[in-house]
Amino acid sequence: MATYPPSTHCPSSSAYSNNSSLINGSNRLPQRTSFPSILRKRCRSTKLYLHQSSNGVSLSKAVHVQDGAKSMKASPVENDGPVKILKDGILSVPPVTPPEESIDIASFDFNKDKSTVSITVVGASGDLAKKKIFPALFALYYEGCLPEHFTIFGYARSKMTDAELRTMVSKTLTCRIDQRENCGEKMDQFLERCFYHPGQYDSQENFLELDKKLKEHEAGRVANRLFYLSIPPNIFIDAVKCASCSASSANGWTRVIVEKPFGRDSESSAALTRSLKQYLDEDQIFRIDHYLGKELVENLSVLRFSNLIFEPLWSRQYIRNVQFIFAEDFGTEGRGGPLRLDDVVTGQYKSHTRGGVKYPAYVDDKTVPSDSLTPTFAAAALFIDNARWDGVPFLMKAGKALHDRRAEIRVQFRHVPGNLYNKNIGTDLDLATNELVIRVQPDEAIYLKINNKVPGLGMRLDRSNLNLLYAARLLLDAIEGERRLFIRSDELDAAWSLFTPVLKELEDKKIVPEYYPYGSRGPVGSHYLAARYKVRWGDVGSEQ
């Protein structure tokens, strides 16, 4: 195997090098391609079969994907009825086995059962780790999506034993999918694979100790390592440096999942990317926004490109505006946007008493400075400067402590010219507008508001089993090296370049956000903003 020079960014002291001396170089090892797509069965199966290759050589090689999973009658992939493919949700077509010629034999890892994945949750004592990461890992384990050999390590400064970590994790695990058989048993098996190592985020020695423990579990196998940084962003770089220099894999891949926020403007985001790239290549960095893993978000392009009925309508000719609404009905709770300033409204929630209950203001949160001008609500109008979308407002709003919790996209169509039924509608043409609503949460749905004798005729899609695994899906993607749902650095730059100028202006001019009561529909200014573009927010009407 080729060796790689150690990175100049890692401490040179041999005390800090892991024994491979590939250290940062090992990060730059060619990434082993994961299972070819025919094998990317998601999951709950014990064996996957490759049958005939294009050159006629039989590749009948069973690949065990998980220890201890119940043995099932082996069958070829295409006939494997009971297997649930996680990404196969609503609107998707049933899985089709690709032609056998498409099997990329060169990328198939014949040593799969000799390899292992070590997942280290950095910041394991925190909120995100407990609420989302460990449950998602368990869901993957339950579904048979983790490889046969894997180990999970929690890493944080808090003092904890393996047993204490397991107790902490066990409280958050549920058999969320539905009532599943052997769930308790599976939980015990999963917890046995969880370990803890206490350490500082900036200590090469502590990461070296972690490396030693990981190696013991990896037991000489090809070791792939995934670090999930579930820590505040100001310590990302310290942790990446230590993980990369002292605990990266010597012979497999090393990947790092980084949680948002990715900076607070173009400059800080670029600085973060530069720092990360001192220790990692772009293809080792998985920037996660768990919303991208939600089933309906995944389905957007399917909806758009697989339904002919939308194709002729998808332009300024028929679409009046598009709205993105992301509302939360709770505040920060201890978890302390080239756009013109004119097209932005910011708000901050203030305390409010309703039904005898006093709800706190943003600045009442102990983790927030009492004179904070940080917005907890923002609305903006954006435009796409091309022939298809010229003049169509794309309105977005997001806020905390609002009257309800929802994330949805609303595509509002133009009014029907010379509507025969105007007399039934009166002058309020908005009442008759067609609207395609894509609701990401709380109840995933896609419905089309059409005018009919009975209003509100909807097309509700199968919602079963869709909510559970968005975090798990992203983790699995990171393990498989699938980057589609992660944010690349150039995408991030583009996103920040939209919002940075206006954020700077808000800050420089010390613009005070408009106050809105806790539990309300947000600042009045957001309605004026919409009205300026002759739009009515789709979530405010009585019938939504």
Ligand SMILES: NC(=O)C1=CN([C@@H]2O[C@H](COP(=O)(O)OP(=O)(O)OC[C@H]3O[C@@H](n4cnc5c(N)ncnc54)[C@H](OP(=O)(O)O)[C@@H]3O)[C@@H](O)[C@H]2O)C=CC1
């Ligand atoms: N919670 C959520 O729902 C979401 C969180 N995120 C992001 O994910 C990351 C983790 O979130 P979350 O778990 O809520 O964060 P926490 O504030 O709970 O921090 C996670 C862990 O990091 C350690 N830590 C916290 N503050 C510091 C500090 N100042 N210096 C050193 N270590 C510290 C603590 O572990 P110890 O003291 O044991 O070392 C803590 O348990 C953050 O970047 C957050 O912005 C993104 C989306 C949603």
Ligand SMILES: O=C1O[C@H](COP(=O)(O)O)[C@@H](O)[C@H](O)[C@H]1O
């Ligand atoms: O990314 C984030 O999402 C959470 C809400 O996540 P959800 O999946 O429970 O809707 C939000 O509270 C947090 O502020 C934001 O950073």
